[in-house]
Structures are given as C-alpha cells and as structure tokens.
Amino acid sequence: MAYNVYFEDVTVGDELPAWSRKTDFMNWNRYAAVNDEFVYIHMDDEAGRAALNEQGAFGMGNLRYAYIVNALQDWIGDEATIREIGCQFRAINQKNDVLTVVGKVTDKKTDNGEHCVFLDIDVVNHNGEPTCPGKAVVVVPSRG
C-alpha cells in the first residue's frame, strides 16, 4: 500500500473513500477481546435496556474510533501518518447498524516541513445519521 495520496494531488472538498462495516456481536466481541473491554452494556441486551437503550446492547465508541483510524490509514497508505483525530460520540451504535466513515478535506498546508491535510470526519449509520463527528489531520508525502 505504501503511499496512496500525495500532497499536490489533494484538493479542498475531496472526499475520503467511504469505509463501512455492518456491526454486531461478531465485531463487538472481537474488539472486547483485544481491548479487554467486557462491559455488560456491550454484551447483554438486558443491560443495554437498563441503560435506557431500548434496542439492547450497543457498540463501543472505541471501535467506532478504530474505524476512523482505519478509513484514514487506508486512504493515505501505510507509510503515511495520522497526526490527529478528534471526535465526539453523539449517537449509539445499534446492533446491525451499517457504519460508514466519511470525511471531506477542509484545508491543506505545510507546517514544520510536514505536508498536512485537514479533514472533517464522521461515522454515519445506514440511516445517514451522524454518530461521531470530528476532525482529523494526516501527513502525506510531497511529490517535490
């Protein structure tokens, strides 16, 4: 994969290639296993409902964050660098949601020799609802 994106080729308004996953216990349990994140609200429908989510257990915010990391890294390539990600968890990831990471380039500039690309990002569900709005900065190579 190496580098996929070069600074000169990026234009404000460019969109991040959409990155999607349908989420359920197959995703959540694997994430719980690697992150030692065994929390009842993510494992048990009864606990999810007790926490006022009528649909039961729901997904981890940390996993949605991981999807943002993956979408950015897959876009820029594995030798380019994510410099910053900021986001807020605004809505719940329900079972069987199809989550899609979206992003749009808002700016680009060279700072301390680093070619930085700035994006607005979000994770939207299959109803188009934003669940995790935020911003990101990635560092990509220059052709120069």
Next chain:
Amino acid sequence: MTTTEPEHETLITPEMLERKGVWGSARVSPPVSESDIRKWAIAVYWPETPPRIYWDVDYAATTRWGTIIAPADFNPFAWPIVEARVEQAERQRADADVDKPRANKGRRGMNGGQVDTYGVAMRPGDVITSRSRLRDWDERETRLGLTLFSFSETEWRNHNDALVKVRVATAIRY
C-alpha cells in the same frame, strides 16, 4: 428577619482543585508483541483481512518502517494483571442499574469526546509508559443545568522516551 445567602453551586470538588495539573503515577505496559498487533488489527478490520503492515513481517521490512507497526489506536495497556475481577464485575452490574436514584447534581455523566495527537508509531518490542493529569475544566450553565466539562490529558511515551500519543478527553457531568 433573617436572610440566607444563596448557596454557591459548583460541581468542582476540592479533590479536583488539588489534582489540577498534577501528573499521576506512571503505568508501564508489557512489551508490545507482533501477536498483540495482529489480533488487534483482525478485530478492528473484521470481517475483512487487515493491511499487511500489521501482520506481514516480510512486507513490513520493505516499508519505511522496516517492521510491523501497530494501528494508531492500538492499546498496549489492555489485559493488565489486576486483582479482584469479581468485585469489578459486580460494580459494573450496579453501575448499569440506572433506575437507582441519582438526585444529586453532578451524578450524571457522559463522554464528551477526545482529541488524540500522534507522534511515533508503536512497534513490536515497545514498552509504553503512560501518565495522566486533570488538565483543566469549564463549568457553565447549559440546557442540562449546571454542567462541568473536565479535560484530562494522557501522554504515552515509548522506551526511548519518544512521544507516541497525547489524548485530551472531555468528561461531562451535570
């Protein structure tokens, strides 16, 4: 006739004032292993195959990294050795019981999000040291009533003292 001064309401506790800006004790991770990284990558890319940089040593050797690296969100502190996991589980059950009275101000909370700034990548063999502090807060009236936004800062460095990550997390209480 007596008058009563209105009570000055605040969610800021004496403990917060004491802790503000003070780094807590450091935590040290076990050495990061190739297997930890591979499993993490499989989980966060499930059901698709994760990129080779996270599991293919031969491929990784051809990149500028020269070695497998971890996804930026990899947590080297997962699975600590702790005692009393049974008590921990019971506490979690109790916390899930949202029907219990929560009359006191500041008892309700939510995750207000986070900003992560990344430095060097984590690699197999890295030992990561973490330290945290309560950096600052902002208390104001919102539609939820008196609301406290507190900002905690966590810094990770590798065994060469290179900065891996700084997270500023926002906790909201009202």
